[in-house]
Amino acid sequence: MADELTIDTIPAAYADDATLGLIDARSSTRSFTEGVDITDEQRAAILHAASRAPSAGAMMMYSIIDVRSQKTRDRLAVLCDNQPMIAKAPWALVFVVDYAKWIDLFEHAGCFTPEFAKRTGKSPRVAPGLGEFAIAAQDAVIAAQNATIAAEAVGLGSCYIGDIVECQEEVRKLLDLPAYTVPLSMLIIGEPKKRRPATPHPVCNLVMRERYQRADASVLDKQIAEMDAMFRPHATEPASRVHDIYTRKHTSDFMVEMCRSMQLWLDNWQGK
Template identity: 40%
Template sequence: MNKTFEELCLRKSVRDFRDEPITEEEKRMILEAALQAPTAGNMALYSIIDVQDQELKERLAVLCDHQPFIAKAPMILIFLADYQKWYDIFNEYTDDMPKLEESDFILAGQDCTIAAHNAVVAAQSLGIGSCYIGDILENFEVHQELFRLPKYTVPYIMVVFGKPTQQQKDRMKPKRFELEDLVHIDYYHQKDITETKSMFMKQSNKDEKALEQYIQAFAKRKFFC
């Protein structure tokens, strides 16, 4: 099997790390991989905060849904959707300041996502586990203040990195949806509810009754809390 494809298939979220540091060489390789990611117009509409201060890590663990493993992670990277540098350079060299639209920040978010995943894949190839933390965006106003971010900079993605424990290595990766259920040919096919239930039952390996209970619990945890 192709090595890169194998790493992509094996990669899973890791939330428990060995008490072993990530070396400076490993960190630099991960960061360099992030910077090699495709980016809109070569603008690099992102910046990266390498969180090293333990007090900041402890604060993040609380603010990001009270997840203690965050504070124990040897490396934390926050990918910022960053138009501030372009705003400043435009302001310096152009007569009329371009108006920033929501679509501009969506584009910056795409740059963040691609760069972050480059870092995740590079880490995987080095035997370093990772976990995306979505709460960095959900509570972005608090994190903007915490990291002293200027107006046109948003904390978009956070990833924690560390060398996985044996238990994490052995843990089975959650099953993904099947290719045929997610890939549409030419046009979007909106599934009827029977097809949708079938798709979810295959992915979750549950019968319809168990699926109903799972979906209700998931909705309550994620959307109705």
């Protein structure tokens, strides 16, 4: 094995593989062909692929809210940091990290009763904690990613909307979300107006052999050079991309709102 693996392209041995090709060619779709709806077969194929994603203990600790109502998508477009493409996409899927369904099952199956506690020696426990969140969140996001790839496979395009975790109070009401849930991920899906080339993804300092390796100045310089080269013509001066991320994301108003709202979602998860 070579000391440094090249990971910026598919290795020649697998260049013709259809799955790897689909993953390589995918890019986020933010502009959709108007008037073209999604067929029931496409919807079913995408939702089936989502349901086949790995799930911790096969517990399926997520729910998928299938949003077709134009009114709901219009409102989500505003609540998710004013992104009009959400209203223009014909379909949205919200991937909800969901423990409410397990609490309902535990309750329904008598797990919280004194008799059950006596029989099993387990004192009743209702609300999940951050441990459950760690695995349930992975369930939800992996299902979303299966849906993303399936959308490509059936000729559609998609884009994640991270801002779905903002405006907790209103999103909770809009989607009727109960305690012990968090809508962590949203996908908008539709037919792409035009196919865009794959977005460059920086890979310098991405894979670390055996243990975490903090970048030194020379690695940081390499990372900056890679990003500046990839994001030209936007990157006009050295470190433009890093400066852009700092000002547009790390210190943005939307991130203040996302952090505030996510704290409320974590409280909701724990039934507070």
